[in-house]
Amino acid sequence: MHPVKLKENENKRPRIVYILTVFAQFSLINQGYDMGASSGAILLAKDIDYLRLTKVWKQLIMAGPMISAIVFSLIGALLSDQYGRKKGLLMASSFYVLGYIVTGSAFNRETLFIGRLLIGCGIGIASANTAVYVAECSPSNLRGRLIGVSQPFLTIGILIGIFISVLFSYDLNNGWRYTWGLGAVPALIQFIAMLFLPESPRWFIQKFRRDDATESLMRIRNSKYVEEELKEIEDNFKEVQESIKKSGGGGGGGGGRMKLFIRMLKTSTVRRALMVGCGLHMFAQFSGVNTVIYYSGIIIQMSGIGNVTNALWNSVIINCVNLLFAIIGVWLVDKVGRRKLSIIGLFGLFISSLCLATTFLMADRYSPWANTTDLVLNDSCSTYRQCGECIRNADCGFCYEDTPDVIGGDCLRVSATSNLVSEQGACNSSLTLSKYSMIWAYDYCPVSFTWIAVVGLALFLMFYAPGMGTLPWTINAEIYPLWARSIGNGMACMTCWTCTLITTSSFLSFIELIRTSVYQRKVDLSTKMGYIHCNPDLIFRDIKTTRVPMH
Structure with missing residues (x-):
């Protein structure tokens, strides 16, 4: 034009x-x-x-x-x-x-x-x-x-x-x-x-x-x-x-648009442009940005901040970072260049994703101990040894005393009438919760390093906003010839919403699948390698347990 x-x-x-x-x-x-x-x-x-x-x-x-x-x-x-x-x-x-x-x-x-x-x-x-x-x-x-x-x-x-x-x-x-x-x-x-x-x-x-x-x-x-x-x-x-x-696509009806689309697929340069445009949107959405935003409150709560208001205040801080770098991104596009900004953004998303993954691995491994000696509560919930194991069961929750450093607590059955209290024990009513300074956590575990998740989310949006946040839309507006611009942008837009639907509709199920898999197998290969990097003694412990007796 x-x-x-x-x-x-x-x-x-x-x-x-x-x-x-x-x-x-x-x-x-x-x-x-x-x-x-x-x-x-x-x-x-x-x-x-x-x-x-x-x-x-x-x-x-x-x-x-x-x-x-x-x-x-x-x-x-x-x-x-x-x-x-x-x-x-x-x-x-x-x-x-x-x-x-x-x-x-x-x-x-x-x-x-x-x-x-x-x-x-x-x-x-x-x-x-x-x-x-x-x-x-x-x-x-x-x-x-x-x-x-x-x-x-x-x-x-x-x-x-x-x-x-x-x-x-x-x-x-x-x-x-x-x-x-x-x-x-x-x-x-x-x-x-x-x-x-x-x-x-x-x-x-x-x-x-x-x-x-x-x-x-x-x-x-x-x-x-x-x-x-x-x-x-x-x-x-x-x-x-x-x-x-x-192009042979005259007319405004569906037949004309179909002819234009077929011509786009037959023209090698336009076909490559369509692959780039739709591919950018696919990678941008499969990076998980919409799950990070849509589920930011739940993610922060899962990392250990149980109070809803506190979790949302942390989300406000994270999205202030998002806004700041979205504004910076408008200026950076022409100064740095599209390709370099994309590469920097994707590398930053990789690092911040590792940061988030590390938080949840640590939260799962170092979650507080659950008391298993209370014979009065003789059900499946009382058999779990850690908070992480306890909350994987939808029928169980973790009851602990409100102290700065939570070491342990009780795994109790969730009330049949409300998720906000336990069936029995010290967390079985709002009155006992306040009287004994107890906290009821049925979908998270209290840990001391939740700040890592907040930093990870802030870094994620910081790298996404100026890079993959704006570039797919900007590049799609520039790479198609006049006759293919409308359909090209429409296909890219549909790719964006489809990928967003996939990630948003499967996030909680995917998290549950990973948790269940890790719990059933104890430690999968990737987790074990991560532990080895952080804990060299794990190697020697494994060697000790598999050593052949000398006599």
Whole structure:
């Protein structure tokens, strides 16, 4: 696409360009709010009796938006072409408002899941319209920067969502409702603002509505002298149409798009570009970033910070780092270069992932001892020797005294009426918990090195935000020829949501599978090698136990 020349208005930066960018990017704030708020709301909702959120249902609730986002990212592209970018964003914000209202007022897990699906519809439609609307309304000298602020806006939304969840974490009964329900506020603000903003002049040109395009462009540029830029837009549109006709993909129907897609696969350079674009999104999402954000509260709690409010405050700190480096990333892309930034980012993700893995290995190996001498509690829970073994059983929890250094405690059966207390023993009611300064942990173990997990999460997002957070979107916007740009970006977007769905919907099950496997086999090969690196005496202990007797 040729750059548009703005002779008279080149140095003028009409405020409306920034205003429409901000309110269009509210779609990213809405999406980010869902990610951040969900990480806290799920911690509060998982103990609500009438929701009955099992491990599978937790994953479904968290992954729900991704299911509908995959479908509606494609539908959103069709709606954008047919009805305009502005109407697409209005529709997206409507889905957001409806989804957050249904989610916040849910009376069972099925209703909660429906609300999450509606939020996903908004995410999908917005992903197909936001960047296109901003790009088509921005002057060429500002276009790259205005599109590039999407990652900071997403991170701002995440931070707001987590902060709101912290504020309502003290309300154990309805905090999750307020956290999710308040997501309707930014979506409603976007809907109202978009009513007063102009439609994309390029979309008017595509629909052969030149007068409307002129009026829209005059308003966006705050000038009557837009004829030269309008002529440039028309020339670009004709160039795209000619490229499509040459490809044999004429027409706007599904058949035309299928012909274009087949041509993309047959053209070696475009096929490689498609592999790079979709591959970048695949690696970015399989790095686990969305599980880190969606499940940040649960991950921090699993590392040993049992108090929900404390876990969420740590999540706020981590996402402040995320926001800082998302802003730095906008500046680094052009200064450092795409390839170098990708390599640095991926290496950093590798190091921070090792840091997180080390925390959980240490938490499993050095978890407090469980008392096995109490003959009164003669059931399966009383047979476990460590906290880590105890909490692997969903029917058991760990009861310990609230002291700075926890050495041991009791493995007790979870109450049949509530996960928040034990069936019997010192943690069998909120009264005994407070009277004897006892803590009931049914899904985590208290350890002294939880700070390593917090540092690991901060490092993870620090390396992700400026690298793999922005580069897949930036590179996909640059590598396709004009005739393949729309379908190429659509395929890359669908890859992104599909990979996000896979990681988000399987995270808790995958963690449980690893824990169970390690517990059943005691120590697998990779864990054992890690122990050898940290504990050379392990080698000699193994040698001693396998030594052949001399007599």
